[in-house]
Amino acid sequence: MRNLFILVLLAVAVWFGWKEYGDRFTKGPEHRAVIENRADRGMSAVRLKVAGKTFEKESLADGEDVNFTFRVARDAGFELTWTWSGASGEMSWTGGYVTRGPMAQEHIMTVDGDGSVIYRAESR
Numbered sequence: 001m002r003n004l005f006i007l008v009l010l011a012v013a014v015w016f017g018w019k020e021y022g023d024r025f026t027k028g029p030e031h032r033a034v035i036e037n038r039a040d041r042g043m044s045a046v047r048l049k050v051a052g053k054t055f056e057k058e059s060l061a062d063g064e065d066v067n068f069t070f071r072v073a074r075d076a077g078f079e080l081t082w083t084w085s086g087a088s089g090e091m092s093w094t095g096g097y098v099t100r101g102p103m104a105q106e107h108i109m110t111v112d113g114d115g116s117v118i119y120r121a122e123s124r
Contacts, residue, residue, distance in 0.1 A: 029104035
């Protein structure tokens with residue numbers, strides 16, 4: 001019984017490690033996503049999803065940027081959601097394109113005052 005418990009505990013640890021740190025062992029380029037707030041007001045609950053990964057920032061002041069680095073195992077698009085500070089209702093944007101490889105890119109999403117997102121990708 002004790003051996004079974006140790007085996008289950010080891011399996012859970014391996015699964016957790018693979019789930020949390022598996023992309024560290026994934027070959028391929030490391031991309032960077034940059035969210036720029038140029039809206040003349042703050043953003044809160046900023047969430048970026050790409051290829052099954054979710055990145056979050058609690059708040060993003062006007063003129064502030066946030067960077068997230070990531071790797072992807074397949075080609076994917078971005079899904080960006082946020083709320084304006086002090087306002088209700090969620091804003092969202094879907095678009096952009098990140099490839100599995102072979103070159104690393106910086107994906108820049110600039111949010112302006114009316115909630116529009118300007119997307120551009122540059123080589124790193």
